[in-house]
Amino acid sequence: MGVTRKSVETTLGLLWSGLGQPRRGPRQQLTVERLVEAATGVAEEEGVEALSMRKVAARLGVGAATLYTYVPDKAALLALVVDDMTGQAPLPHTRPGNWREKVEAWAREDLASFREHPWLVEITGGPFVGPNGFAWMDSALRVFDGTGLSADEAFAVVEAVDGLVQGHVAKVVAADRVDRWTDPEGRSFANVQESYLATRAIEPDRFPAIERLESPPGPVQVFEQALAWLLDGVERRITEARTARD
Amino acid sequence: MGVTRKSVETTLGLLWSGLGQPRRGPRQQLTVERLVEAATGVAEEEGVEALSMRKVAARLGVGAATLYTYVPDKAALLALVVDDMTGQAPLPHTRPGNWREKVEAWAREDLASFREHPWLVEITGGPFVGPNGFAWMDSALRVFDGTGLSADEAFAVVEAVDGLVQGHVAKVVAADRVDRWTDPEGRSFANVQESYLATRAIEPDRFPAIERLESPPGPVQVFEQALAWLLDGVERRITEARTARD
DNA sequence: CAATAACTCCGTACACTGTTCGATTAAGGT
DNA sequence: ACCTTAATCGAACAGTGTACGGAGTTATTG
Incomplete structure (x- = not known):
């Protein structure tokens, strides 16, 4: 090999x-x-x-x-x-709305696609970039036409978003896999792990900050939140670039 | 298995x-x-x-x-x-500075650690969370003590950052691997790929937005930029939470 | 037209992998 | 002393990616 x-x-x-x-x-x-x-x-x-x-x-x-x-x-x-598979994803710049809506649409669709084809997660990330990969990047860059960002800055944004999406996709797909798992008696993985931790091992006050959690958001909610925060940051940069230009 | x-x-x-x-x-x-x-x-x-x-x-x-x-x-x-390995990482809440400096320190150290031990990338992300994982999460949550964020919100921030870091770590490590690769004649992968694309295949104007790139930032720069943008968004949320409280 | 070189197809083989089985051996409890 | 339990590990099973060499097929060349 x-x-x-x-x-x-x-x-x-x-x-x-x-x-x-x-x-x-x-x-x-x-x-x-x-x-x-x-x-x-x-x-x-x-x-x-x-x-x-x-x-x-x-x-x-x-x-x-x-x-x-x-x-x-x-x-x-x-x-x-x-x-x-990359060639089957819709091109980002053809979507409706402003740049932020386009980015959100592509990020969400990416997540959905990976959840539907979880095997893709373990296979992507190789060194080769084919024509469909190039076409996708070209389209993603075009999303920022007219925002005042330079080509290199647009590239940074695209890669920043792509990295965030990749990381959270991995989390969501892992969570999906765990959710699907059941033991011979039909118990879920979460159940087995929780009940194990509840009965044995963990003494109270060992992890006080964790105990303070009430209903922690699931990975999909976290993904949405993270994307929103990142794009808030990007938006600030874009309005800066715009006012500097005008 | x-x-x-x-x-x-x-x-x-x-x-x-x-x-x-x-x-x-x-x-x-x-x-x-x-x-x-x-x-x-x-x-x-x-x-x-x-x-x-x-x-x-x-x-x-x-x-x-x-x-x-x-x-x-x-x-x-x-x-x-x-x-x-998780147990060998320094605990986030013990670092100096305000919450943002602590988060940046942990994110950068995470990246450095994965670059030093690239094999860890392919192994992390399993369903099991051991005591060191719990301790790390507990420490990460503590970073946001006194920011006005609820425990659940702090969790969302930690997971958001962790997802971003994971994704960009994958990119950086992949890039490191590619950089290390050389063919029998000593040419780099980038060289082989570029020169292949230059001589054959790509006709001009097929990917105009990509051609407009001058010196696109490397994966580490993108990581820094992405982290900064994400934390800008988080910071805004935190000042909101603080003013709402006072 | 025949010879040849180049090519596809594929059975077999090699060096691996994670894991199970069963035999052997060593130790503790009674 | 005896019986039970557990650790060790050689051998084997069902896989893996891929190299090799032979058989058969085709286009080009002499």
Whole structure:
């Protein structure tokens, strides 16, 4: 699984459309798109941890080694899957409203999409940026056209928001997973953990500030709140930039 | 690797100190702490992807199966490692300065710690919260004593900041990894990718907003900026809460 | 048209992984 | 002394990603 120069160049070639087809030899009976589709299908139905080359191959009715004539790596295949999913998200700058509404819409949709496809969380964040990733960034930058922000500042805002969203998405998806978990008797994870802590271990007054909590907000509420605070800060910066310009 | 009720309870027992020692049978020659230490050592020297039960066992001069008398799971061992590392971070409320300076200090130290131990990134975020995790949260909540925020609001702020930090830490660590990568001829990943995109594929004006970038800020600058914006928003909320109270 | 070089497909194999089983051995309680 | 319980660990199971080499197919070349 070592990353070679060759595999990097091949992966880039695959991402940026197609890698011109060779001449001699039998026709290929599959396409890279079909690999991506099959891989996505496996991930969707069984999760990332079950996403193996052999399973993808089986789904295509083909030997496992065959996949390596289309793709240099499992990593490359995953990069293709990620870029493909990125291409399915709506472009931020096409949404209605002012810049803040556009950002909120994209952030919320991002969260929703990751909750619907939790396996994506473990797969995103790789070094490769494909054409869909570029297109998305280009669109996100355009959201700040006319706000008075420079291109570099707009980039900082986009990345700032994206980082916040990524972190909170991880929290929400982890919470979702925990919520779905139940033990053989049907108890929830939270129940097991709470009841364990209640009976054993924790003496009162060991964590006074935690005991003061009444109904702490869930991860989705925290996400909304965090986004609002961040955008408050950005908004202040934007009005500054605007008044400085006028 | 299925999660059973038993493994959950055993893991909780291990986290919350010790799991009372049994009577009959030969003495155990190891301790859970030594397992944690060995696991940390492997991760530190060879990375998470090389962190296997067999390697941990070898480092302790013991058969792989032996580990399973100390720990129910690999997941449990990792949870212990995470809580152990959490215990090594300085407690936020003991830092000098006002609430904002304390938050900034903890966020920066968090980032620095993850950059120093990149393997931690892939391991954190599990459902288990051990005593060190609780102590850390308790300390973080205390940072907002005297700000006029309710306990629940303080929790929202802590989680908001933590989510932001997590997301940006992932970005920075990924960037660090990419920076360290070089191909056999010594070219950097960025070089290979740029030069690939320059020669092939991208036609001009396809991504106009991206082309307008001059010197986009790196992930660490973005992290600082994002933190500042978020805390601007929080600060506004806090002054509101304060004036409402007085 | 035949030979050749290039290519796809894939069975097999290698070096791993986490975890279970069963045998062996060591210690405590009675 | 005996019986029960527990620790240790070699072997095995069902997986994993991927390299290799052979068989069969095709386009280009002589």
